[in-house]
Each structure stands twice: as structure tokens, then as C-alpha cells.
Amino acid sequence: MPMIEDHTLGTIRLETSPSSVATITIDRPRKLNALSLELLAELEACLQAVEKSDARVLVLRTAGDRAFCVGADIGQFSAFSPIQMWNSWIKEGHKVFRQLAVLRQPTIAVIDGAALGGGLELALACDFRIASTTAKLGLPEVSIGTIPGWGGTERLTALVGEARAKQLILAGRQIRAETALQWGLVTETAEATSLEEAVDDLVADILRGAPVAQQTAKQLVRAAAQGVDSAILEAIASGFTTNTRDFHTGMNSFRDKTTPTFTGY
Known part of the structure; x- marks a missing residue:
């Protein structure tokens, strides 16, 4: 599978363990794992490969401990014309995130650091979200004059209800993992030192099923x-x-x- 190697664009890696666990890692820590159209295309290719594989579960990770993903690559995003935004940026994000949401295998997002904007929308497309206790989550798009564009208004509202979704979207608030757990936005929290153990425990539970x-x-x-x-x-x-x-x-x-x-x- 082709991979993007340019340090500016970043890389998405797909690995499969002998125990049939597929892992997708977004590796762009210098840009806080911000998503570009190139990375979306790589993510789409990885998801297609997982769908066709014998993998039992998919774990979605990102590189570094500063941010899970801060969403859109603002440099690329801000350069689009209204027509490009309509028929390229929003369209591609929705297509890839929906592909993740309907993937036949159970999916787990491992959130360590900030999951903001499109980064939170990416996690919302997974079945499970395990967050470190230091993680923060939000959809701050109104602070730059736009709105969540990759399914956040729908998926967040379905999980936490209309009023709480408005707190994150309209007021631009960011919440900590503990609050996100209380709201049902994340399924589990763990200390950073125990995050991998929590992921392994959930994977093990899934692998025990048919x-x-x-x-x-x-x-x-x-x-x-x-x-x-x-x-x-x-x-x-x-x-x-x-x-x-x-x-x-x-x-x-x-x-x-x-x-x-x-x-x-």
C-alpha cells in the first residue's frame, strides 16, 4: 500500500498483528496530526484494506502525545474556494468518515491529547473511544467562523443529546475526558500510563466474541x-x-x- 512520506504531509500506517488486530496510525505529530486531503485519501485506502482483510478489530491511533488530532490542516483548508469546499473538502471527509463508521469490524479510537474539530469527528466515527485522563475534546469551528463539516453535528448529538452538543458546538467549549465519560462521549478513560492496558483489555474482550x-x-x-x-x-x-x-x-x-x-x- 502506498504511503505518504513527505514530512509536511505526514504518513498513515496500517499494520496487522498475528492476533488479527489491525492498527491504523496517523503519523504527523509536527502538525498535531492535522488532516489534509492527501491523508484522507491514505486513510480511505487503509480502511478499504481492513474491510477486505481477516482483521477482527481496528485500532485507530495517532503519533505523539500532544494531540490525538486537531482536525483540518488549516493551511490547506483556508485556501479552498467555496466551490472546492463544497465538492472536495467536505465531500471527501464525509465519505471517508462514513467508511470508518460503517466498517464491518469493531473500531476503537485511542485518544491521547487533544481531539478537536475534525479530530473529534474522526473519533466519533469509531465504535469505541478510549481517552487518556489528560485528553481534551471539542468542536471549536465557530471560533474561526465556520461549522463542524465532517459529521460532527450529527454524531455528537446522537451520543450526548442536543443541549450538550450545543455547548461544544455553539459555545465552542472544550471538555476534559472525565466530563466526556460522564456525557457518554467517550466509552472509557485511563491514566496515560494505563492507556495501552485499557485498549488491550477491550481488544481482548472483542476477540473473545464470534x-x-x-x-x-x-x-x-x-x-x-x-x-x-x-x-x-x-x-x-x-x-x-x-x-x-x-x-x-x-x-x-x-x-x-x-x-x-x-x-x-
Whole structure:
């Protein structure tokens, strides 16, 4: 897979461990991992590779400890014309973040440092967000005269409700990880020294489940959030998952009081 090596543009790396854990790392610490169109294209290519792979879970990381991601590359962003903003910048960000949101594998954003603007929107597109206790989160776009443009108004409101979303978006407030946890914006917090342990624990929990059942359930949760009748989809999904080899493995292990080994079939 091609990678961007220029120090100004940064790099996105994709690695897969023997335990079927895929890791995407945005490596642009000098620019606080700010996102450019070039990096969005690299992220899209990495997500496509993960979708087609045997990976069971995706961990999304960034380099450095100053910022998870501060959002848009302001130098590139500010140079766009209104037409370019409409048909390129906003369009590409939405496309890639939606690709992350609907990825069949469970996804975890590891937030160490500031997650602001498009950086928070990136994390919001993941299923889980584990933040260090020193992290801060916000959507400060109104402070430069614009609005969140990569799905933040929708995904943030779905997680924390309209009133709290307005605190971050309209008032431009930034909150600490503890408050974000109370609001449901992040799923877990940990001290910086224990952050990797918290990530490893969640990954281990995910790997203990049956892949097809997990990926099907993820689609059901997404459909439920859009108001689809669960009685219809759950009937279809149950018929599908109970026809897999993993279901029979799970039932036999439950009966025999042994630990199942799921294969994804």
C-alpha cells in the first residue's frame, strides 16, 4: 500500500498483528496530526484494506502525545474556494468518515491529547473511544467562523443529546475526558500510563466474541439508531447467525463449559 512520506504531509500506517488486530496510525505529530486531503485519501485506502482483510478489530491511533488530532490542516483548508469546499473538502471527509463508521469490524479510537474539530469527528466515527485522563475534546469551528463539516453535528448529538452538543458546538467549549465519560462521549478513560492496558483489555474482550455475530450486531445497532424496526431485522439476523459454524461452536462450548475458538464462519 502506498504511503505518504513527505514530512509536511505526514504518513498513515496500517499494520496487522498475528492476533488479527489491525492498527491504523496517523503519523504527523509536527502538525498535531492535522488532516489534509492527501491523508484522507491514505486513510480511505487503509480502511478499504481492513474491510477486505481477516482483521477482527481496528485500532485507530495517532503519533505523539500532544494531540490525538486537531482536525483540518488549516493551511490547506483556508485556501479552498467555496466551490472546492463544497465538492472536495467536505465531500471527501464525509465519505471517508462514513467508511470508518460503517466498517464491518469493531473500531476503537485511542485518544491521547487533544481531539478537536475534525479530530473529534474522526473519533466519533469509531465504535469505541478510549481517552487518556489528560485528553481534551471539542468542536471549536465557530471560533474561526465556520461549522463542524465532517459529521460532527450529527454524531455528537446522537451520543450526548442536543443541549450538550450545543455547548461544544455553539459555545465552542472544550471538555476534559472525565466530563466526556460522564456525557457518554467517550466509552472509557485511563491514566496515560494505563492507556495501552485499557485498549488491550477491550481488544481482548472483542476477540473473545464470534466475528460474524459481532459484525451483524454492529449493523443492527446502526439500523436501530436510524429508527429501523428491530423485530424485523433481528429475526433475519438471528436466522443467519444461528446457521454459522461459530454458533454451533459456541453452543457446544457453553454446554461443555469450555472456551470456544471462533473462526468467523
